[in-house]
Each structure stands twice: as structure tokens, then as C-alpha cells.
Amino acid sequence: MPAEPAEPLSPQEIEDRLAGLPGWSLDDGRLTRSYRLGSHFAATAMVVHVAQVQEELDHHSDLTLGYNTVSVAVHTHSAGGAVTAKDVELAHKIEDLAPGHGAH
Numbered sequence: 001m002p003a004e005p006a007e008p009l010s011p012q013e014i015e016d017r018l019a020g021l022p023g024w025s026l027d028d029g030r031l032t033r034s035y036r037l038g039s040h041f042a043a044t045a046m047v048v049h050v051a052q053v054q055e056e057l058d059h060h061s062d063l064t065l066g067y068n069t070v071s072v073a074v075h076t077h078s079a080g081g082a083v084t085a086k087d088v089e090l091a092h093k094i095e096d097l098a099p100g101h102g103a104h
């Protein structure tokens with residue numbers, strides 16, 4: 001359980017943080033990115049890895065598994081669906097693990 005609720009980021013703060021997250025964008029009020037992988041099995045393994053990180057962080061995106069794609073969309077339910085620092089933290093953790101799966 002988080003110690004305190006995450007605060008919504010302002011539009012400017014979101015823009016600033018997106019500058020440090022190439023490939024990510026704000027789409028329909030969520031931080032989003034799609035990755036392409038070498039195979040459906042590689043994409044599936046990445047989804048499992050992301051799920052593990054999300055459990056550790058106690059913060060969960062909507063993860064979509066495609067044929068050889070993984071799409072992530074995240075906002076913070078407890079902040080009324082706003083984008084918060086928690087979403088940015090998760091995005092960075094996903095960026096960190098993506099290269100190990102050959103995702104780009």
C-alpha cells in the first residue's frame with residue numbers, strides 16, 4: 001500500500017517527464033508506448049516480466065499482448081485517473097527491462 005496517494009502531475013510536468021521517455025506519449029490521458037518484439041513468444045515473456053515489476057511496484061498498467069507487440073497504457077486509478085509520478089516510475093522500469101527482451 002503506498003504511504004500517500006500520488007498527486008496528479010500538471011500538463012507541463014507530464015511534458016517534461018515525457019522528454020526523458022523516448023517513444024512514450026500521452027494518449028487519452030494515459031502514458032503509453034508500444035513495443036515491437038522478435039516473436040509472439042518474446043512478447044509474451046516481456047508481458048510476464050512487466051507484470052512481475054508491476055506487482056513489486058504495486059502499480060499496474062493496461063498491458064496488451066499482440067502477435068509480436070506489447071502495448072502499455074498507464075494512469076493512476078487512486079488519483080482519479082490522472083497521470084502521476086508513479087506512472088512515470090513504472091514507465092522507466094519498463095524501459096529498463098525492454099532491451100533485454102529485444103523490444104524496440
Ligand SMILES: C[C@H](O)[C@H](O)[C@H]1CNC2=NC(N)=NC(=O)C2=N1
Nearest residue numbers: 001002058059060075076077078
Ligand atoms: C491497493 C493497491 O495498492 C492499489 O489498488 C494500487 C494497485 N495498482 C494500481 N495501479 C494503478 N495504475 N493505479 C492505482 O491507483 C493502483 N492502485
